[in-house]
Amino acid sequence: MxxxxxxxxxxxxxxxxxxxxxxxxxxxxxxxxxxxxxxxxxxxxxxxxxxxxxxxxxxxxxxxxxxxxxxxxxxxxxxxxxxxxxxxxxxxxxxxxxxxxxxxxxxxxxxxxxxxxxxxxxxxxxxxCSACLTEPRGGTDLGNMDTTATKVDGGWLLNGTKVFISHAEHARLFFIVATIDRGRKHKGVTAFVADPRAMKGMTIGEFPMRTLKRDNLAEVHFEDVFVPDEAVLGEPGGGFPILGSALDLGRYSVAARCVGQSQRAIDLAVPYALERTAFGQRIAEFQLVQSKIADMVARTEQARLLVYRLGRMKDAGLERCSLESSLAKLKASQAATQNALDGMAIFGGYSVSAEYEIGRLLMEAKALEFGEGTSDLHQKLIAEFALGLRTS
Ligand SMILES: Cc1cc2nc3c(=O)[nH]c(=O)nc-3n(C[C@H](O)[C@H](O)[C@H](O)COP(=O)(O)OP(=O)(O)OC[C@H]3O[C@@H](n4cnc5c(N)ncnc54)[C@H](O)[C@@H]3O)c2cc1C
CATH class of the missing domain: 1.10.540.10 (Acyl-CoA dehydrogenase/oxidase, N-terminal domain)
Incomplete structure (x- = not known):
């Protein structure tokens, strides 16, 4: 097998x-x-x-x-x-x-x-590295951010709060987006790269999590934090395409991670189904269990193909593949979540015991559905491509 x-x-x-x-x-x-x-x-x-x-x-x-x-x-x-x-x-x-x-x-x-x-x-x-994108008022509508960058002599002053920032306390490089003019919406978005240790006025606070505590998520506050002109990535006001490009490759790697998580659910569920018995037989012999395993394998392969196709398109020189990125991210993260759920069903009550790993995969997979664009956002983007309302 x-x-x-x-x-x-x-x-x-x-x-x-x-x-x-x-x-x-x-x-x-x-x-x-x-x-x-x-x-x-x-x-x-x-x-x-x-x-x-x-x-x-x-x-x-x-x-x-x-x-x-x-x-x-x-x-x-x-x-x-x-x-x-x-x-x-x-x-x-x-x-x-x-x-x-x-x-x-x-x-x-x-x-x-x-x-x-x-x-x-x-x-x-x-x-x-840490990417400081999401704000308390929302992570999906990134063109409408509250964190500001105000021009001063030799650089910029950052003010605002970012939430859910992975790896923040350990990072030595922050990729930050802020707006230089909220009225300009996405045309005001500016990207910065800077060493957080050099940012006076920046504080990293705990972002309390019910689960997924190892990721070291944090809230990052900027209060009149000076960053020099050399910290601007690209041009002031030119951050939105940078964000788009970063997220395009980000969606690819998150989708690939989801394929790995989907596979892990199979790798855990198959031996358990072959070992666990009920009604005098291995549960792997029940057709309803087999049906779950078949679906887990099929959706993992489907997701893997979408991810590999996207990788091949990028290798062929297509830098932005927004439709294919959305397809891969949507289907792979949904596969990871559903495989975790099906895997948990196969483990029964033990899926939520500390002894087995399978239950942990569910929260991780669900979180991967949110990062780099939620499933809702990707459905919206895919529909807009299909309807001819969007071309890139
Ligand atoms: C474990 C974890 C790690 C993370 N790490 C980072 C990180 O390192 N850096 C970082 O910047 N962020 C990080 N995030 C944040 C993540 O990127 C956001 O949670 C995500 O972008 C969604 O933003 P939100 O949670 O504010 O939801 P919102 O934007 O408030 O959305 C709420 C709901 O509304 C829906 N919605 C919003 N707009 C639309 C629309 N136009 N059409 C349809 N539905 C819509 C969404 O799909 C969602 O269901 C992390 C999150 C988690 C859970």
Whole structure:
């Protein structure tokens, strides 16, 4: 069964890409997976696990070699995100935020000085990244933000609050969006990259979570925080296309992570169904259980194909693939959520016991439905493309 599934997931990968998958899977299963449940119980940020990533080049798959990265094609980057997410969503998030949102933006829109300053440190694991986008009044309507950037001599003063900011306390680089003129809506949005340790007046507060406590989510407050002109990414007022580009690659890596999470639910549910007995037989022999497993496999493969197609389109040189990004993000995150639910059904009551991992996947998958555009937003975008109301 496992060999059959492996054949399906690998059928359109090159030899090199298969090798990367095998290497990352072996590393993830031996170096990360055995520790995740303990970190989870202790609600602890996995610093020690993150430190293992640079040796395999896993912190810089989208960073060119000239900056110390392990630059690879976009499809392989997706496979890396998939395999890391299959064992731990926090580790996968570290890689995805750093590469898709921050390094990708620096490479496309940064100055040479900004790239030289930050990219080598990201690849070496010395600079963890946070993306400060979401605000208390909303994360979907990003063109209508409240955080302001006011021009002063030599730089800008930031004022406002960002919420749900992953990795904030550990980050050495913030990617921040603020508006220079709320009246200009998305044309006022400006992107900044800066080291949070140099930001006087910036405070990081706890963002209390009922669950998902390892991600170290935080509230970030900016009160007259000075950032120099060199911190502007692109042009003042030119942040919205930067955000769009960052989110396009971000949606790809989040979708790939969701494929990994969907796969994990299968990997957990199949052996359990084969082992657990009821009414004198293995529950795997009940057709209703088989039906769930069949659906889990089918939706994972469907999501994987959408993600790999998107990776291939980007590798072919299409930088923005908004429709395909929305399709991949929507279907992969829904697959992860539904697979977690079906997996939980197979585990029965044990799905919510501390002994088994399957229940944890549900909250993680649901959160992935929100990040980088909610499912509602992607449905709206897909419909607008279909109706001819949107072309890019
Ligand atoms: C675990 C976790 C980690 C996160 N990490 C980060 C991070 O590192 N950085 C960061 O900036 N943010 C982060 N976020 C925030 C995340 O990106 C937002 O939660 C997301 O963008 C949605 O914003 P919101 O929660 O404010 O919902 P809202 O924007 O308030 O939306 C509420 C509801 O309204 C719906 N809705 C809104 N607009 C429309 C529309 N036009 N059409 C249809 N429905 C609509 C939404 O789909 C949703 O169901 C994280 C969130 C979680 C849960």
């Amino acid at each position: 496992t060999a059959l599934l492996d054949r399906m997931m690998d059928f359109d990968l090159s030899e090199d890409q298969r090798l990367v998958r095998q290497t990352v899977r072996r590393f993830a299963e031996s170096e990360i997976l055995p520790h995740v449940e303990r970190y989870e119980r202790e609600a602890r940020y996995p610093t020690e696990l993150i430190e293992k990533l640079p040796a395999l080049g896993l912190l810089g798959p989208m960073i060119p070699e000239q900056y110390g990265g392990s630059f690879t094609d976009v499809l392989t980057y997706g496979v890396i995100c998939e395999e890391l997410a299959r064992v731990d969503w926090v580790i996968a998030s570290v890689v995805s935020v750093a590469n898709s949102l921050v390094a990708g933006s620096l490479l496309r829109f940064g100055t040479q000085a900004q790239r030289d300053r930050y990219l080598p440190g990201i690849a070496r694991g010395e600079i963890l």
